[in-house]
Amino acid sequence: MALHLPRACILLEWASRACHKTMITLHLRFPKPEHSHPILLAPGLLDRCGAALREAGLEGPIALVSDTTVAAYHGARVRRSMEEAGFPVLEILLPPGEKTKTLDTAAALYRRLARGGIGRDGVLIGLGGGVVLDLAGFVAATYMRGIALVSIPTTLLAMVDAAIGGKTGVDLPEGKNLVGAFHPPRLLLIDPMVLSTLPPAEWRNGMAEVVKAALIGDAALWQQLRDHPARWAAMPEIEPLVDLLTRAIAVKVRIVEQDPLETRGEREVLNLGHTFGHAFERVSGYRVPHGEAVAAGMMAAAALSARRGFLEEPRLFQDLEDVLRGLGLPTRWRAWLARYGIDASPEDIIAAMGTDKKRRGGRLRFILIHRPGVVRVHSDVPDEAVLQALEETAGL
Ligand SMILES: NC(=O)c1ccc[n+]([C@@H]2O[C@H](COP(=O)([O-])OP(=O)(O)OC[C@H]3O[C@@H](n4cnc5c(N)ncnc54)[C@H](O)[C@@H]3O)[C@@H](O)[C@H]2O)c1
Ligand SMILES: [Zn+2]
Structure with missing residues (x-):
């Protein structure tokens, strides 16, 4: 063997x-x-x-x-x-x-x-x-x-x-x-x-969730990713790997402990990038890898956060794009979906969000980034702003 x-x-x-x-x-x-x-x-x-x-x-x-x-x-x-x-x-x-x-x-x-x-x-x-x-x-x-x-x-x-x-x-x-x-x-x-x-594509998939964990709850981990994006493009040395895993796991543990049975809402922040991400997956007929969808989804969520005036660090949008690119993950959804032979409009993506289980009481709920390590659930986001965020992150 x-x-x-x-x-x-x-x-x-x-x-x-x-x-x-x-x-x-x-x-x-x-x-x-x-x-x-x-x-x-x-x-x-x-x-x-x-x-x-x-x-x-x-x-x-x-x-x-x-x-x-x-x-x-x-x-x-x-x-x-x-x-x-x-x-x-x-x-x-x-x-x-x-x-x-x-x-x-x-x-x-x-x-x-x-x-x-x-x-x-x-x-x-x-x-x-x-x-x-x-x-x-x-x-x-x-x-x-x-x-x-x-x-x-x-x-x-x-x-x-x-x-x-x-x-x-x-x-x-x-x-x-x-x-x-x-x-x-x-x-x-x-x-x-x-x-x-692990095949490289599966490593990348997982790294999308690590980036998510950093943005949700570990500013120091975010800084590490931001300062050396290329270091994480493939499995690193064992010591930084153990540190990365421990930190990302600790974020999820902390959030799960706050909302153990998913009844109080705290656990919802784990869906950062997923409202958009699930819509990308749906329009593709689930042909795109989940991690790639979450990466493109986090870009759209960052654009929406900026547009709604919540983003306290304006450079975060660019930093996120650099981190995701360094990891070999997509950042601009239209060009990325086109690689899978999918031609979708922002309206198609919004329509695909309609069936998302995160839509409660008729309104979509988005996890928006305030600063690295701090995200919040927002349920009062107008469709117009969502459309603009999608247009902004469509790419070519
Ligand atoms: N329960 C939860 O809270 C939760 C959260 C997120 C995702 N999920 C679920 O997780 C699933 C996706 O998990 P995944 O991304 O691990 O996919 P997966 O289990 O399909 O694994 C991906 C591929 O990698 C291979 N593989 C696994 N470990 C390997 C290794 N060490 N070396 C070489 N190959 C290896 C597998 O054989 C498989 O082909 C989805 O079904 C999703 O719904 C569950
Ligand atoms: Zn996920």
Whole structure:
């Protein structure tokens, strides 16, 4: 297997074995103690995940759910570590990609678990990107009225976003994430080394959410991105990577803790760039990658913030464009959509927002940037201003 790994991965694996790395432990606290859980982050953690489960008091047996791509790179290490810690492991592999995140796949998983003898005392491990984690989480929430879940995210997006907050779910033909459950993991294990095998497009996708996290709640992280945009275009050295992950995760943890069950509204700020972004995704028939849509969406949100007079730092718009460009993400939506063969007008984009679930009481709600680290929800934005922001950020 090692022979097939990219060179970067082999080097990083070597580095992880050679150096003694400390563990970073964060906590995500929900009102119910049984929902609260630690987040462990350490290079090389995959090789120690079995021991981490034991330390968390988890017993077996284990069902390890992953997709075939992730399993080919990282599955054996997780399995080995679990077996070394004395856990019997039932491995279940799924095809990669969003089309796997369905009720049919969930049903097939329930049956595999039942046939594999996984009972109420079983532990379901999701090893993969957001697709695997959402699906595995949903199955863990519902199988036998709920069994223990351990999440091991392997994409940047899953580490900083999908794995945090307890939301699980599957898609319906009628829309994404329409069926779901709140089911936080008992343990969230993050090994940054696994990102060394991530395709560049997936790295960029995740970086869009990191930029979002910085703008929402970490001015220092924003400064780092702004000062060295090119440094983050690909996976950096391990130390800055760990710092980046810890900071972006901390932003989401803080916001989720303020609004644990998404009932109070604080969690809405996590949708920065997403009201526009979802509209771009919709007009494209979901052909554009989510991270790219969020990047173009954040530009439109920044333009709207400036137009409404909320932006306290006028240079932020240009800085954001430089950061996103440095990361290889789109900033001007018309030219970007044209690359996917999509010709849309600002009016088309606004029409596509009409069905957004963030529209409440007939008015669209936008997350607007006041300054790096400070964003607010605004529900009184006239369509005229939205149209102007879209025209301003259309590009050629
Ligand atoms: N629950 C939440 O709060 C939440 C939040 C944001 C997104 N999501 C969901 O997350 C999903 C998107 O997640 P994603 O972007 O991680 O996509 P993904 O899970 O489809 O992973 C992207 C691709 O990368 C591959 N991959 C994963 N890890 C790899 C690695 N280390 N090396 C090589 N290849 C690897 C996968 O096989 C897949 O092909 C969507 O379904 C979205 O709805 C959920
Ligand atoms: Zn997103």
